[in-house]
Amino acid sequence: MYAERASRLPGAVVWTNTPGGPGAGRVLPDGCMDLLWNDGRLLVAGPDTRAYVTGGEPTAWAGVRFYPGTAPGFLGVPAHEVRDRRVDLADLWPASEVRRLRGRIEASADTVTALEDVALERAADAERPDPLLRQVVTALDSGHPVSATADQLGYGARQLHRRCLAAFGYGPKTLARILRLQRALALARDGVAFAETAVRAGYADQAHLARDVKELSGVPLGELLGRSGG
Template sequence: MGARYEERASRFGGAVLWAWSGARDPARPVLPDGCMDLLWVDGRLLVAGPDTHAFTPGAALAGDCAGIRFAPGTAPALLGVPAHELRDRRVALDALWPGAEVRGLTERIGAADDPAAALEGIALHRAARTGPPDPLAAVVAAQLRQGRSVAATARAVGLGARQLHRRSLAAFGYGPKTLARVLRLQRALALVRAGTPYAEAARAAGCADQAHLAREMRDLAGTTLGGYLTATGYEGRGANSETAEPSGSRTTA
């Protein structure tokens, strides 16, 4: 049986639970999406920070893994660390939380029939003991996702450019300009998977033209749009949910 990826909505606001079984294909890069994940991989608990470029899992990684993918800006308060400290990193959870606590959680998930649901339970329990996410993070992400400029977003949330940049580093791991590029690329990919022609998808997502989208793919994904879609199983009618890996299933090398 080949590799299989599944995801479902989480009770944790805005999050997604996912599970992967089978060998990982190193030709399938994991693209930046502004998210952070709590992962269960090879019997370990890890955190995947926000990526600024494509991440390629190790070719030798095989077997089952699971995660909870947090919406942009929601994980730092839960984890107790600013997002920029985890940018482009995969970090063992016991580097962030007390070792004894992590050992207990590791045992619990190891015995669980549904590791993704167990990760969700950890997140919900932790959220009840920590403060809420930065309330401006969701607004900033929504503004940028709609294609608003950084300047317009700053005005909408009542912050100056420097304040917005500082708050964005803590919440998202990078400044609003980078977050806008990441979200724009994800919008374009979603449109293409839905059957929109490349040029039309580029314009609808906020790129100047198809060439602009191609440059963004090179810069953020390290590949061409066609090459990425082929590697992830796209066949012109949308991704195959049983074989294609969405951008957020971010395991470790």
Template sequence: MTLVVEPYRERPALVPGAALWTRTAEGGEYRILPDGCMDLLFMDDDLIVAGPDSRAWTGTADRGTRYAGIRFAPGAAPDFLGVPAKELLNERVQLADLWSPARSRRMLDRIRSAPDPARALDEAVASLAEEPPDRLIIQVLRSIRAGVLRGGAGVWGLAGSVGLSERQLHRRCLNAFGYGPKMLDRVLRMNVALDQARTGLALADVAVRTGYADQAHFTRDVKALTGVPPRILLG
């Protein structure tokens, strides 16, 4: 498979922790890696929700196809959408399938009629994102990013630190992220590792720095999550 690198730009969105991004397709196949996030996209004159991915999403796009999207911080989109993340795992659905026809139509008309759809999408989402961040989910996310699951206490220790049982923690993570804490840790760690590898750092050093047992472990995990080994992803 040919991996196509498309022109891509992003900046902080009006919603705290989110990113506003735009892309113009160069044509051909593309691969989107799991990152623990959910997106609301304006594409093909429609609003599409991209659920959390547990594996790479691949597709094709005609040259010149334009996209604008809001990438919510991990765990933030379900409150905005009103749908648990687990129901959208590895899915792409129209916003109209999640909201009432009138509500989704108002938002879509606002973006369609704007001279700058990306800016209109950003402003529309910000005007509707009224729910404050879930502090427990923020704490869980911060702890996982800090690598607490790779210590001796693991999930049991993380659950205790936020006042939940392991089962309660798993359920809250499914609703917020689409998968349990261990899977979220794998996804987030892989992205950190790939970002480090893109700086030119040797893969063996990346593996050590990001908590993999060795380079072989890093390679296996990347291939399991994306379908290809890191050297292919990195080009």
């Protein structure tokens, strides 16, 4: 069973996932990176460009999902270096530090809160995220074209691409596409008909929505939502 709550770290989400039975899971791209805890391991989930299919592991997971663009500064790694990957934190931080943190989390009565504390402490020691990155997310999530977003923020197209690659793991066009997918899923989960979802989320039509969802998630929209039709 999956559950989440707002984190004490602004913009972040703390989540837990306890498998309810056998079978693979599907993590959809959302523009974010996560700090993960699983069976005594600390890992980093890089930004995904396609659905990440889990192996249906029987163990519980916990994570802190950072607001898009903020994790590289907190974790000390450019987002594109961990794109579409799950990386042991000891590959990014000193192994002795990771061992200390693992022991601290394992000894805690509340491992989820202990994991969140690690993220909070790391964020406190890091430079504050560039506020322009949040403006990039806001503009693209509002459906603004990439070129208009670059002009609005005073970036050249190449400069914006470089900034997005380091902060989000991919260029602004891919980020805009992923944010549009998330808008569409939110609408469809609320019961909005697929044709209306397509229009409101910024797709050309329902067929465009269907193609994009299938390419990014690996399954048709109806199957993804457990619905037989739109």
